[in-house]
Amino acid sequence: MHRVRSGHSPAGLERIVYSKLLQDAQADMDRCQTELRRLTDLSKEITRQQELLEAYMAGIRCIMSPIYTLPQEILGEIFKYVCCSGNIVGVNCIPDSYYPYDQRMPTLTISRVCIRWYNLVTTMPVLWSSFGTRDLNSSYTPFFFKLFLERSHLHPICHR
Structure with missing residues (x-):
């Protein structure tokens, strides 16, 4: 240097x-x-x-995980309690246009956990027969109404 x-x-x-x-x-x-x-x-x-x-x-x-030891029938009963018991836990509430991320849709949430839960949820029409909306004019309403009606099959609808 x-x-x-x-x-x-x-x-x-x-x-x-x-x-x-x-x-x-x-x-x-x-x-x-x-x-x-x-x-x-x-x-x-x-x-x-x-x-x-x-x-x-x-x-x-x-x-x-311990939940994998539960029989499908028991898991299905738990899902029914969560998705269909109205005000106790929560009904599937279709989001409105103003707050699309404020969703209370336990049936959809549970079906996204794993393939086992998805398969169980999609085979239980009762989980899809209980739903409601706060805004009939929401852009989400037709899509979710159609989805819930298709998956509920012939099970009686409980609309809130």
């Missing part, structure tokens, strides 16, 4: 030596960059493997 600051300009053999030093340093820099890319790729792969393992472990924990 002293030579650089002094304004010294190498000539002849000295220039050849500096040129060789520069080439060697560039080769070292290239090796460092290559190794960094390899390590970055390896880090990304390890992160992906870690995420897969986390999902796998979550699945195993879910399967081991």
